Amino acid sequence: MGTLGFWRLAQADPEWIAAVDPDGTEHRAGDLLARANRLVHGLRGLGLQPGDGICGLVPNGADGLVLYLAAMQAGWYYTPVNWHLTGPEIAYIVSDSEAKAFFVHPRYLKEGARAAEAIEPHRRFLLGEDETDGFRRASELTDGQPDTAPEDRTAGATMHYTSGTTGKPKGVRRRLNGLDPDDSAELMTFLLGLFGITPGRPNAHLITSPNYHTAVTQFGGTALHMGHTLVYMDKWDAEEMLRLCERHGVTNSHLVPTHFKRLLALPEETRTRYDLSSLRWMIHAAAPCPVPVKWAMLEWWGDCVYEYYAATEGGGTLATPEDWKAHPGTVGKAWPISELLIADDQGEPVPTGTAGTIYMKMMGVPFEYKGDPAKTAANRLKEYFTVGDIGYLDEDGFLYLCDRKADMIISGGANIYPAEIENELMIHPKVADVAVFGIPDEEWGEQIKAVVEPAPGVEPGPELARELLASLEGRLSRMKWPKSVDFIAEMPREPNGKLLKRKLRAPYWEGRDRAI
Structure with a gap:
């Protein structure tokens, strides 16, 4: 060990441009190193010890870095917070x-201020030069x-916090x-090494x-x-990405299939205007990629499109361009440090080619859902x-996903x-049931669809739909709002009360290649 890791590299070459902000501002490694060091000294002065945590409500760029x-x-847990969330979330x-310190960027001050009651006043910090009630300037620390x-x-x-099906997010803690x-940073590079990514410059x-x-x-x-x-x-934009x-x-990036669809929708003259010869490892995940979309990207960018499947909790698979061409639609084979198991509802392994629940395990440090041993065990x-x-x-x-x-x-x-979302809509007095x-x-x-059974005597229709959506304002981030609301006289439920969501969903997916 001893050749990688940001702090070592920054000392060896402080002039290296380590980060470029969205507005084009370039940050030298030596400057970022000095800022990080000052912040550690300042937070230690606030009493932070190894094992403590800090939260950041910050946009993409050097501040979060x-x-x-x-x-x-410094041995702390860092939790970057989703800036689409509302104050209570x-x-x-x-x-x-x-968290023993909460950092908020001025851009997110409105919801950040609503959230600030969760932490003592002397532990709330506003980035930048602005001053506001209830926050200290972060520069006071440094x-x-x-x-x-x-x-x-x-x-x-x-x-990181991963939302659970019960609604409240859980922190995945190792x-x-x-x-x-x-x-430790050098050990982390194993992940990118799986894709064949090389260290050093000129890589971006x-x-x-x-x-x-x-x-x-x-x-x-x-x-x-x-x-x-x-x-x-x-903010992601297809042509801006090419520029x-x-x-x-x-040379490398991390994408989702929606990016591919937007890129392929660009006019031919836009797509060919930019020199993309530097691309070597364009990695995608997060959602199944339609086979025709993946073929089109490989045709355009060449054999630099890699895919993987993984979870915040750890473990995963990887498909090189060659793997995928030989097995179209796959999300890849298990990483060398990971194992896969496909099991039925009884927890027994299923035969090759048979669908079941995907289980993974990864060598190294096991995780737990913070404060939820039952969820961890389940x-x-x-x-x-x-x-x-x-x-x-x-x-x-x-592996193939169904x-x-x-x-x-x-x-x-x-x-x-x-x-x-159901929990938030369910509390509306005009809602009897919701899926x-x-x-x-x-x-x-x-896209998100809500099906609502109105309360007795309540008239279904566009006006009720608008009222229900408006009730989510300030309680649920807009990305979680249903795009449309349909109404139903009676929700299909089993005698034991279990909602037959499959029955509701099936008509919308008819003729589509999707397991329901």
């Missing part, structure tokens, strides 16, 4: 994660602190490994999605630890875990959990 780099070398995460490396450096970890931060990693996603933090952080330049996008790839000589089979997805293995050990969780909606690569599920959407993969 500094929070990450500080936590990763953010407050839940700040409180549940037991002004006058030394740029030098803190003593007793120890590796931290990210703790025990800290106690390693030197650079050695394009960040196309919000930094609160697990994969974005993992792939971006790991690319940085390999000495790549991180190029951040603020940035040409401008910065992007998702386990021996040493394997599942997120509830259904799939099968072929004779060569390649369904991404029975009820989960995947829209534009984001996981949306119907139970959370939420995904229906086909050409652009997003799935």
Whole structure:
């Protein structure tokens, strides 16, 4: 060990441009290192110890990167918060994660201020030069602190929140490994090594999605630890992505199939205007990619399109371009440090080619859902875990997905959990019963549909639909709002009360290749 890890690389080459903000501002590695060091000194002054946590409500860019780099070398848990959430949803995460410091970017101050009651006033920090009631300026923490490396450096970890089908998100927490931060970072590079990604320059990693996603933090952080330049996008745009790839000589990125569909929709003259010869490892995941879309991308970009399947909880599969061409539709074979098991409802392994629940296990540090031993145990089979997805293995050990969780909606690569939306609609006095599920959407993969049984004497129709949606304002982020509401006289339920969601969903998916 000893050649990789951001802190080592930044000391060896402080002039290296380690990050480029969405507005084009370039950040030298030495400057980011100094900022991260000052932040560690400042937060230690606030009393933070290894094992404590910090939360960041920050957009893509260097500000969030500094929070990450500080936590990763001080033995803290860093939780990047989804900025689409409302104040109460953010407050839940700040409180549940037991954060000892909460950083908010001015752009998200409105909802961040609503969430601030979850943490003591002296632990709330506003980034930038603005001043506002209820927050300290983050510069108060760092002004006058030394740029030098803190003593007793120890590796931290990210703790991302993954929504559960019961609605409340759970933090996926791993025990800290106690390693030197650079050695720990070097171990992380194993993941990108699986794809054949090489360290050093001239490599640039394009960040196309919000930094609160697990994969974005993992792939971006790991690319940085390999000495790549991180190029951040603020809001994804197809042509802007091509421009940035040409401008910065992007070699690798992390995408979702919705990006591919938008890129392929660009006019031919736009697609051919940019030099994409630098692309080497364009990796995608998060939702099943339609086979024709994948073929079209391989045709356009060549053999640089890699796919994988994984979960925040760990483990996964990988399909190289060659693998996928030989097994179209696969999400790949198990990683060398990962194992797959396809099991029936009784937990028994099923034969090759037979669909069942996908279980995975990964060597290394096991995870737990923070504060929820029951959920941790419920998702386990021996040493394997599942997120509830259904799939099968072929004779060569390649995995194919049939369904991404029975009820989960995947829209534009984001996981949306119907139970959370149902819970919010159910409390409306005009609702007797409600079911939420995904229906086909050409652009997003799935869109959110709500089917409502009105309360007795309530007139169904567009006016009621508008009223129900309006009731979600401030309680549920807009990305979770149903796109449409249908009404039903009586919800189909079994005698034991179990909702027959499959029966409701089936008509919308008729003639579609989808397990329901």
